[in-house]
Amino acid sequence: QQQVKQSPQSLIVQKGGISIINCAYENTAFDYFPWYQQFPGKGPALLIAIRPDVSEKKEGRFTISFNKSAKQFSLHIMDSQPGDSATYFCAAVNSGGGADGLTFGKGTHLIIQP
Amino acid sequence: EAGVAQSPRYKIIEKRQSVAFWCNPISGHATLYWYQQILGQGPKLLIQFQNNGVVDDSQLPKDRFSAERLKGVDSTLKIQPAKLEDSAVYLCASTLTESLNTEAFFGQGTRLTVV
Numbered sequence: 001q002q003q004v005k006q007s008p009q010s011l012i013v014q015k016g017g018i019s020i021i022n023c024a025y026e027n028t029a030f031d032y033f034p035w036y037q038q039f040p041g042k043g044p045a046l047l048i049a050i051r052p053d054v055s056e057k058k059e060g061r062f063t064i065s066f067n068k069s070a071k072q073f074s075l076h077i078m079d080s081q082p083g084d085s086a087t088y089f090c091a092a093v094n095s096g097g098g099a100d101g102l103t104f105g106k107g108t109h110l111i112i113q114p
Numbered sequence: 115e116a117g118v119a120q121s122p123r124y125k126i127i128e129k130r131q132s133v134a135f136w137c138n139p140i141s142g143h144a145t146l147y148w149y150q151q152i153l154g155q156g157p158k159l160l161i162q163f164q165n166n167g168v169v170d171d172s173q174l175p176k177d178r179f180s181a182e183r184l185k186g187v188d189s190t191l192k193i194q195p196a197k198l199e200d201s202a203v204y205l206c207a208s209t210l211t212e213s214l215n216t217e218a219f220f221g222q223g224t225r226l227t228v229v
Contacts, residue, residue, distance in 0.1 A: 006156070034217070041222070043118070043205055043220030043221050043222050043223055044157065044220050046217045046218065046219075049217070089157070101147065101159055101162040102147060102207070102218055103159065104149075104156035104158075105156050106155055106156045107154075107155065107156045
């Protein structure tokens with residue numbers, strides 16, 4: 001069972017445009033939702049994260065929107081740049097411990113065209 | 115601050131052989147994860163340790179995979195015998211506290227090719 005569903009699988013955006021990646025989850029025990037960025041040959045690195053007590057979090061050009069009732073969250077990259085080209089993973093975790101550790105979506109391969 | 119160290123970076127083995135991967139997390143990090151990342155997919159959790167205890171190994175193929183974290187510091191992941199479908203990048207990650215809503219730091223991974 002895929003606990004975190006991510007779309008689209010791949011995305012091409014023109015430089016300066018807005019990149020949008022969507023995720024949905026089923027497990028209501030999840031209470032922390034990070035996004036990770038991965039470049040080829042590297043491990044994933046934390047980009048931005050949100051807890052469900054807020055509906056939006058912004059850090060620079062990156063914004064997470066969170067809809068608790070719909071169990072959905074999304075990443076928006078404003079003014080997308082070629083350096084943003086990477087694979088992005090949404091994830092979810094139950095911070096209370098036990099099972100439901102850091103669970104990833106399948107990833108979105110983002111290409112920003114100059 | 116040193117990052118998560120993994121070795122080796124690359125490994126090529128024949129099917130039915132055994133292989134071991136090593137991970138040294140960031141000093142003081144209580145939680146350690148092993149993930150399997152097949153090409154083009156998201157990391158799949160294999161096992162989660164908190165200190166030297168196993169929290170979750172429900173997705174670890176225990177007939178061939180084993181992992182340990184002696185003394186709650188570094189960890190090894192072993193595959194014996196390997197199958198072709200084990201070809202993947204094996205990622206180790208750690209978090210500072212036992213609370214899981216903190217940043218997980220990943221190593222660069224070990225790329226395993228089984229031929």
